[in-house]
Amino acid sequence: MDPEAEQTLLALARERGMKGLRDECRRVRHHATTEADARARYEATGRNRHARSWTELDGAGRLDARLAPYDFARVVACVEAESAVVFAEARRAGRREPSAAQEADALVALVTGASASSAEKGRSGGKGPGAVPHLRVDAGGAAAREAPGGRDL
Numbered sequence: 068m069d070p071e072a073e074q075t076l077l078a079l080a081r082e083r084g085m086k087g088l089r090d091e092c093r094r095v096r097h098h099a100t101t102e103a104d105a106r107a108r109y110e111a112t113g114r115n116r117h118a119r120s121w122t123e124l125d126g127a128g129r130l131d132a133r134l135a136p137y138d139f140a141r142v143v144a145c146v147e148a149e150s151a152v153v154f155a156e157a158r159r160a161g162r163r164e165p166s167a168a169q170e171a172d173a174l175v176a177l178v179t180g181a182s183a184s185s186a187e188k189g190r191s192g193g194k195g196p197g198a199v200p201h202l203r204v205d206a207g208g209a210a211a212r213e214a215p216g217g218r219d220l
Contacts, residue, residue: 112136149173152183 072095080088100108113135120130134142150166150173157164176182 109136145177146170146173149177149182156183 076088076091079091083091112133116133116135116138118130118132120128122128132142147170150170153169153172153176154166157169173182
């Protein structure tokens with residue numbers, strides 16, 4: 068990186084805002100990166116992949132995933148396609164929901180095999196693997212307990 072570029076970058080931030088500055092910094096870094104550096108960074112994303120799940124105190128399930136760029140693009144493309152189907156179905160039924168909620172519904176449909184796009188392509192449209200949630204409640208009915216294995220149910 069060029070330490071003399073401070074004034075140029077500050078001017079760029081004033082003209083194009085933070086997004087423009089961020090884009091320019093990425094462009095400069097990209098041109099300063101060797102092919103070997105880029106390949107090593109790409110391979111590291113594959114080695115550092117993960118998918119984690121947990122249950123929050125209110126019972127909502129959460130997911131976090133770090134995927135290699137190619138796999139991430141495939142997942143996002145599938146969720147976006149299914150989300151369009153979920154959106155159309157919701158509109159036909161007169162429901163208006165945030166796009167993030169529809170994307171969550173699309174993800175569930177894809178993972179459980181209940182997606183409309185899967186059924187259209189001749190894939191199994193079943194409910195997927197069965198899951199039975201268990202909730203333990205104290206005598207006052209106010210607190211869920213942590214289940215064995217560290218997962219809140």
